Amino acid sequence: MDKFLQLTITGLTTGMVYALIALGFVIIYKSSDVINFAQGELMVVGAYLLYAFIVQFGLPASLAMAATLGVAVLLGVTIERLVLRPMIGEPIISLIMVTIGLSSVLKGMVNAIWGPVPRPFPEFIPRANVAIGPAVVPADRLIAIAIALFFLVLFTLFFRFTREGIAMRAIADDQQAALSMGISVKRVFAVAWAIAAVSAAVAGAIVANIIGVGGEIAGLGLRVFPVVILGGLDSVPGAVIGGLIIGLLEAYTGGYIGEGLNLIIPFIVLLLVLMVRPYGLFGKVIIERV
Amino acid sequence: MLQLNNVEVIYNDVILVLKGLSMEVKQGQIVALLGANGAGKSTTLKAISGLLKPDDGEVTDGSILFMGQPIHNKDAEDIVRAGIFQVMEGRRVFEHLTVEENLQAGAYTRRDRRNIARDMERVYDYFPRMAQRRHQQAGFLSGGEQQMLAIGRALMARPKLMLLDEPSLGLAPLLVREIFDIIKRINAEEGTTILLVEQNATLALGIADYGYIMENGRVVLEGTAEQLANNEDVKEFYLGLTEVGKRKSYREVKHYKRRKRWLS
Ligand SMILES: Nc1ncnc2c1ncn2[C@@H]1O[C@H](COP(=O)(O)OP(=O)(O)OP(=O)(O)O)[C@@H](O)[C@H]1O
Numbered sequence: 001m002d003k004f005l006q007l008t009i010t011g012l013t014t015g016m017v018y019a020l021i022a023l024g025f026v027i028i029y030k031s032s033d034v035i036n037f038a039q040g041e042l043m044v045v046g047a048y049l050l051y052a053f054i055v056q057f058g059l060p061a062s063l064a065m066a067a068t069l070g071v072a073v074l075l076g077v078t079i080e081r082l083v084l085r086p087m088i089g090e091p092i093i094s095l096i097m098v099t100i101g102l103s104s105v106l107k108g109m110v111n112a113i114w115g116p117v118p119r120p121f122p123e124f125i126p127r128a129n130v131a132i133g134p135a136v137v138p139a140d141r142l143i144a145i146a147i148a149l150f151f152l153v154l155f156t157l158f159f160r161f162t163r164e165g166i167a168m169r170a171i172a173d174d175q176q177a178a179l180s181m182g183i184s185v186k187r188v189f190a191v192a193w194a195i196a197a198v199s200a201a202v203a204g205a206i207v208a209n210i211i212g213v214g215g216e217i218a219g220l221g222l223r224v225f226p227v228v229i230l231g232g233l234d235s236v237p238g239a240v241i242g243g244l245i246i247g248l249l250e251a252y253t254g255g256y257i258g259e260g261l262n263l264i265i266p267f268i269v270l271l272l273v274l275m276v277r278p279y280g281l282f283g284k285v286i287i288e289r290v
Numbered sequence: 291m292l293q294l295n296n297v298e299v300i301y302n303d304v305i306l307v308l309k310g311l312s313m314e315v316k317q318g319q320i321v322a323l324l325g326a327n328g329a330g331k332s333t334t335l336k337a338i339s340g341l342l343k344p345d346d347g348e349v350t351d352g353s354i355l356f357m358g359q360p361i362h363n364k365d366a367e368d369i370v371r372a373g374i375f376q377v378m379e380g381r382r383v384f385e386h387l388t389v390e391e392n393l394q395a396g397a398y399t400r401r402d403r404r405n406i407a408r409d410m411e412r413v414y415d416y417f418p419r420m421a422q423r424r425h426q427q428a429g430f431l432s433g434g435e436q437q438m439l440a441i442g443r444a445l446m447a448r449p450k451l452m453l454l455d456e457p458s459l460g461l462a463p464l465l466v467r468e469i470f471d472i473i474k475r476i477n478a479e480e481g482t483t484i485l486l487v488e489q490n491a492t493l494a495l496g497i498a499d500y501g502y503i504m505e506n507g508r509v510v511l512e513g514t515a516e517q518l519a520n521n522e523d524v525k526e527f528y529l530g531l532t533e534v535g536k537r538k539s540y541r542e543v544k545h546y547k548r549r550k551r552w553l554s
Pocket residue numbers: 301302305307325326327328329330331332333334345346347379489
């Protein structure tokens with residue numbers, strides 16, 4: 001029981017991180033059809049930014065987090081403006097190549113500023129243990145889950161109720177019709193990249209708090225692919241649920257069956273799901289009226 | 291209000307579709323733009339509303355003036371803000387958004403956000419069926435309901451000029467009547483000027499003040515709705531009637547069309 005609870009909490013933490021990364025990925029894909037291979041590097045940048053604000057600038061954790069999010073928004077908007085906007089109208093494959101290039105550039109920049117050696121991360125989420133009934137669980141995991149949940153809810157409300165959120169979904173449905181409403185596609189793309197950068201930064205910070213800050217954080221970003229394919233490339237709820245499923249599966253297989261297998265099992269599940277539901281669990285079903 | 295002077299539109303840098311089209315829409319009017327399939331009606335509307343870009347089309351010559359200002363080089367966004375709103379052919383509702391969210395999307399450019407709720411009620415007033423379905427996904431509406439939603443969405447932008455591209459497409463005759471009545475009401479009650487593209491010439495000329503007939507990228511005939519409705523050629527080709535009053539088959543009409551009598 002104790003072990004099960006431990007594994008569940010580990011799985012949920014990883015799952016939430018996956019959900020955040022996948023969310024940013026899905027938003028960009030939904031609004032502009034671009035598959036963003038730089039999502040992992042955006043996590044690394046976010047983690048290092050938070051590190052810099054806390055350790056190098058000596059800001060208190062809350063202020064450092066706010067500053068990190070602010071810079072993440074700027075970074076997202078800048079990337080859209082300088083890297084992707086000039087490419088509007090180019091074939092999708094070129095856009096994808098551009099994000100791969102972008103990921104190398106970000107990696108190079110992080111290397112140039114902070115060097116290749118990982119560093120221990122300051123304790124911005126307290127690493128104490130708390131007892132829940134008979135089990136002892138790390139409090140930082142619980143707080144990490146809460147933080148991730150907070151951002152996921154925030155983004156969901158944004159999509160449902162704000163003018164920009166509705167515009168984003170409208171563009172995902174029919175870009176030309178959205179244009180005919182006077183919706184600014186450029187603006188929506190910029191918002192999409194800002195959200196992706198913010199969600200990646202939050203995910204990066206959570207991971208760094210657990211494993212320290214370094215380039216290998218980006219490796220977790222790659223796990224976003226099974227997540228989004230499982231959830232459905234264009235589904236926000238799919239990203240969240242896909243993230244949680246993969247996170248939990250990894251934890252349980254790692255804990256009960258054996259380390260190493262935990263990286264393979266999710267792909268097997270993925271294959272099985274895709275056989276039954278080729279659009280993923282929540283992928284957009286084309287509405288056909290008869 | 292709106293003037294097109296010798297407008298030329300080219301798709302993909304090579305396909306010349308509008309070949310010097312000129313027309314005018316006066317404030318407060320309903321103007322019908324008629325023509326056979328492929329005449330360039332939708333292209334004309336897209337040229338006005340700045341929507342050619344996604345189709346890789348471009349206005350290469352001539353000018354389009356709205357309230358005296360040239361708009362043929364502007365982005366769709368600016369044109370909507372200037373007061374022109376196009377209801378595209380085939381309805382194009384946002385299928386995965388609810389009815390209400392579709393209406394909100396229509397109000398995207400509005401600055402007076404406070405009045406949006408009131409205008410939404412107004413749309414529901416015109417289309418009571420939309421009110422019942424306000425939380426339903428638009429993709430599951432019937433074709434007629436989607437057309438109503440598309441027009442309602444346009445109302446939400448409070449345009450000065452509304453461009454309607456074949457609102458009768460694929461709808462049952464009774465529903466078409468209903469939608470045309472509402473178009474007329476919008477023109478009268480909101481003071482919205484309307485440019486109406488139609489295949490259904492009888493209906494369109496029935497509510498229009500003025501009309502243009504285009505063929506092959508040019509205007510070949512224009513006049514008041516009454517003049518056009520009584521014109522022998524129009525009767526023959528667009529109202530489907532011969533002099534003796536019997537219906538002609540579509541095939542025959544098409545055959546005649548090749549002779550391009552209006553141009554000679
Ligand atoms: N994106 C495009 N690329 C190339 N050619 C196009 C494009 N869109 C339209 N055309 C061509 O332009 C011509 C006019 O098309 P348009 O859609 O304006 O006609 P229409 O009068 O609206 O016809 P319909 O009544 O069938 O809707 C057609 O010959 C069509 O093939």
